[in-house]
Amino acid sequence: MSNSNNISPILFTFLLSFTLCLNEAHSRQSTEESPGEFYHVVETRSLFPEQSCKPSAPTGEKHGATLEVVHRHGPCSKLNSGKANNMPSLTEILERDQARVNSIRSRVSLNSGRSQAVEKAATLPALDGSTIGSANYIVTIGLGTPKKDLRLIFDTGSDMTWTQCKPCAGSCYKQHDHIFDPTKSSTYANISCNSALCSSVASATSAKPGCSHSTCVYAIQYGDKSFSIGFFAKETLTLSSKDVFKNFMFGCGENNQGLFEGTAGLIGLGRDRLSGASQIGTKYGKYFSYCLPTTSSTGYLTFGKGDKIPKATSYTPLLTSSQSPTLYFVTLLAIRVGHTKLSISPTVFSTVGTIIDSGTVLTYLPPHAYSALKSAFRKKMSKYPLTSPTSLLDTCYDFSKHSSLAVPKISLYFSGRAKMELDTIGILAAQNMSQVCLAFAANSNASDVGILGNVLQQTFNVIYDIGGGKLGFAPGGCS
Numbered sequence: 318m319s320n321s322n323n324i325s326p327i328l329f330t331f332l333l334s335f336t337l338c339l340n341e342a343h344s345r346q347s348t349e350e351s352p353g354e355f356y357h358v359v360e361t362r363s364l365f366p367e368q369s370c371k372p373s374a375p376t377g378e379k380h381g382a383t384l385e386v387v388h389r390h391g392p393c394s395k396l397n398s399g400k401a402n403n404m405p406s407l408t409e410i411l412e413r414d415q416a417r418v419n420s421i422r423s424r425v426s427l428n429s430g431r432s433q434a435v436e437k438a439a440t441l442p443a444l445d446g447s448t449i450g451s452a453n454y455i456v457t458i459g460l461g462t463p464k465k466d467l468r469l470i471f472d473t474g475s476d477m478t479w480t481q482c483k484p485c486a487g488s489c490y491k492q493h494d495h496i497f498d499p500t501k502s503s504t505y506a507n508i509s510c511n512s513a514l515c516s517s518v519a520s521a522t523s524a525k526p527g528c529s530h531s532t533c534v535y536a537i538q539y540g541d542k543s544f545s546i547g548f549f550a551k552e553t554l555t556l557s558s559k560d561v562f563k564n565f566m567f568g569c570g571e572n573n574q575g576l577f578e579g580t581a582g583l584i585g586l587g588r589d590r591l592s593g594a595s596q597i598g599t600k601y602g603k604y605f606s607y608c609l610p611t612t613s614s615t616g617y618l619t620f621g622k623g624d625k626i627p628k629a630t631s632y633t634p635l636l637t638s639s640q641s642p643t644l645y646f647v648t649l650l651a652i653r654v655g656h657t658k659l660s661i662s663p664t665v666f667s668t669v670g671t672i673i674d675s676g677t678v679l680t681y682l683p684p685h686a687y688s689a690l691k692s693a694f695r696k697k698m699s700k701y702p703l704t705s706p707t708s709l710l711d712t713c714y715d716f717s718k719h720s721s722l723a724v725p726k727i728s729l730y731f732s733g734r735a736k737m738e739l740d741t742i743g744i745l746a747a748q749n750m751s752q753v754c755l756a757f758a759a760n761s762n763a764s765d766v767g768i769l770g771n772v773l774q775q776t777f778n779v780i781y782d783i784g785g786g787k788l789g790f791a792p793g794g795c796s
Contacts, residue, residue: 354656355656355725355726356655356697356724356725356726357722357723357724357725357726357740357741357744358721358722358723358724359721359722359724360720360721360722361716361719361720361721361722362720363741364716364741364742364745364753366392366404366611367392368392369392370391370392370393370613370615371393371613371614372393372614372615373608373610373614373615373616373795373796381560381620381621381622382556382559382560382597382601382619382620382621383557383617383618383619383620384456384457384458384556384617384618384619385456385457385615385616385617386454386455386456386471386607386608386609386610386615386616386617386618387454387455387615387616388453388455388610388611388612388613389453389454389468389470389579390404390405390453391404391611391612391613391614392612392613393610393613393614393615394455395468395493396455396493396579396580406748407707407708407710407746407747407748407752407754408707408748410678411678411679411707411708411709411710412708413541413576413678414677414678414679414709414770415708415709416540417452417474417540417541417676417677418540418677418681419540420539420540420541421474421540421644421674421677421766421768422765422766423540424523424640424641424644425638425640425641425644425669425670425672425766426640426764452470452471452472452475452583452675452676453470453771454470454471454609454616454675454771455468455469455470455471455580456468456469456471456584456618457469458554458555458584459554459555459556460497460502460552460553460554460555460567461499461502461504461505461553462502462504462553463502464553464555465494465495465497465502466494467480467494467497467581467582468494468579468580468581469580469581469582469584470577470580470582470583470584470676471583471584471586471593471607471618471675472583472584472585472586472587472675472676473586473587473594473645473673473675473676474587474644474672474674474675474676474677475583475585475586475587475592475676476520476521476522476587476588476589476591476643477518477521477522477535477537477545477567477568477583477585477589477591478567478568478582478583478584478585478591478592479535479537479545479547479567479568479569479570479582479583480497480567480568480569480570480581480582481496481497481545481570481571481573481581481582482496482497482498482547482548482569482570482571483496483500483571485571485572486571487546487571487573488572488573488574489570489571489573490574490575490577490578491578491579492577492578492579492580492581493579493580493581494581496581497569497581499552499569502552502553504552504553504563505550505551505552505569506550506551506552507532507533507548507550508532508548508549508550508551508566509531509532510526510528510531510532510533511531512533514533514549514566515528515533515549517590517591518533518535518549518591520589520590520591520643521585521589521590521591521592522535522536522537523537524536524537524538526549529548532549533548533549534546534548534549535547535548535549535568537568539575539576541575541576542575543574543575543576543577544572544573544574545568545570545572545573545582545583546570546571546572546573547568547569547570547571547572547573548568548569549566549568549569550566550567550568550569551564551565551567552564552565552567552569553565554567554596554597556620560600560620562596562597565596566591568582570582586605586675586781587643587644587645588637588642588643588644588645588783589643592643594783597620598620598783598784600620600621601621601622602621602622602784603782603783603784604620604621604622604780604781604782604783604784604785605618605619605620605621606618606619606778606779606780606781606789607619607675607779608776608777608778608779608794608795609675609771609774609775609776609777609779610775610776610795611742611775611776614796615795616776616794616795617795626780626789626791627778627791627793627794629791629792629793630780630789630790631733631734631735631736631789631791632735632780632782632787632788632789632790633648633731633732633733633735633787633788633789633790634647634648634732634733634786634788635647635781635782635783635786635787635788636648636670638670644672644674645672645673645674645781645788646670646671646672647670647671647672647673647731647732647769647788648666648670648671648731648732649666649671649729649731649767650663650666650730650732651663651729651730652686652690652728652729652730653726653727653728653730654690654694654697654725654726654727655693655697655725655726657693657697659686659689659690659693660689661685661686661689665683665685665686665763666683666686666767668683668763668764669764669765669766670766670767671766671767671768671769672767672768672769673769673774673779673788674768674769674770674771675771675774676771677768677771678746678756678770678771678772679709679710679746679756679757679758679768679770679772680756680757680758680767680768680769680770680772680773681757681758681759681760681765681767681768681770682757682758682759682760682767683759683760683763683765684759684760684761684762684763685763687757687758687759687760688759690727690755690757691711691712691755691757693725694712694725694727694755697725698714698725701714701716701719701722702714702715703715704751704752705752706754707748707752707754709758710754710755710756710758712754712755713748713753713754713755714752714753715750715751715752716750716751716753717750717751722741724741724745726738726739727739727743727744729769729773735788735789735790736790737773737777737790738792739773740775740776740792742772742775742776743756743772743773743774743775743776744756746772756770756772776792776793776794776795776796777790777794778790778791778792778793778794778795779794
């Protein structure tokens with residue numbers, strides 16, 4: 318007669334197997350990535366810009382001077398009459414981007430021998446006056462008395478502010494606004510060759526100033542051979558009725574060619590004393606912020622602090638490089654894809670450093686770091702078919718048969734415990750439905766500077782607290 322307290326071998330085996338299955342299922346559930354937590358689930362069509370302008374409303378009050386930012390090729394730009402009909406192809410954009418990156422690398426090289434080699438590579442031919450620049454975000458400022466509105470590219474990687482000026486003694490490219498005529502402004506004044514201010518032009522342009530009829534002459538050439546040459550002058554700059562800056566120093570360009578077609582020139586927001594950030598920053602404690610919008614929306618550039626800084630803002634120290642003291646350096650420490658922290662030593666990033674730049678399109682990483690990112694991203698996107706690469710981008714997908722996507726989240730971690738968790742539009746760059754690519758690229762060498770480009774920065778509130786020595790990030794900055 319069996320004992321009721323004993324469990325039969327068959328029942329024991331069943332219970333043990335059932336328990337092991339439960340434990341395995343629980344373990345698998347705890348290690349698998351939840352779509353909501355580690356993935357962006359989006360409609361595929363959201364990767365492509367709208368054909369009409371969808372303006373954003375900035376969050377919080379903006380004290381100081383706030384300018385609207387638009388993408389010059391998008392429908393919100395008046396350069397395009399409200400139509401997205403002037404957008405270069407992804408291949409063209411990347412070709413333009415490479416010229417800029419080569420130029421930046423030449424400024425931040427570790428030694429003179431390498432600097433000369435990179436600089437030689439940076440002198441790429443311009444494409445017969447076509448718009449080949451990658452610095453595509455523009456703002457409208459007022460110049461002169463009475464003021465004349467001008468649409469300028471804004472660029473944290475440049476220092477010199479300039480606009481085209483009559484009489485265009487050399488040549489001027491085609492621009493949307495009327496070309497600025499200094500003879501019609503009561504506050505315009507040339508700067509003398511003998512002035513100490515004239516000598517300061519060299520640090521903002523990397524070229525020794527010239528002299529013509531006792532007037533200081535500047536000349537600046539960019540990585541793709543675009544250039545501006547003209548008189549160094551002072552003028553009244555107007556950002557708003559309450560934000561008027563007298564004796565603003567700028568270049569009045571009478572010989573200009575290259576990649577600026579449609580705009581009136583450029584406002585430099587680097588760290589040099591002649592940059593727009595420095596001159597305007599004297600009123601606002603060397604503090605500005607921006608949100609770079611998507612192609613079909615609007616963002617802002619604000620000088621000065623607003624009433625409300627987003628609670629989600631995290632800060633990382635701003636660093637300076639002796640090789641290029643006007644660029645904005647930060648310390649990138651780590652990258653996470655989904656729930657996976659990539660196995661990358663922080664020294665991989667610190668060999669040369671990392672800059673944040675509003676004019677570069679892609680984000681460029683050291684070869685080892687990019688290889689780890691690509692491998693992890695491809696693994697988590699394995700259910701989608703890879704397709705042919707394009708230019709610098711080697712991780713591209715065909716989404717033509719998918720109406721929605723689950724894209725792994727990518728987060729960047731910086732010193733000071735700062736974090737950027739990228740939105741989908743900061744992760745992918747789309748050519749068309751059948752070719753959507755990871756918007757990161759590998760540097761050619763481990764000694765090349767890393768660059769955080771404008772695709773990655775889209776819709777973030779990016780704060781440049783130069784006086785406080787820190788850079789801030791907050792998501793959802795444009796709306």
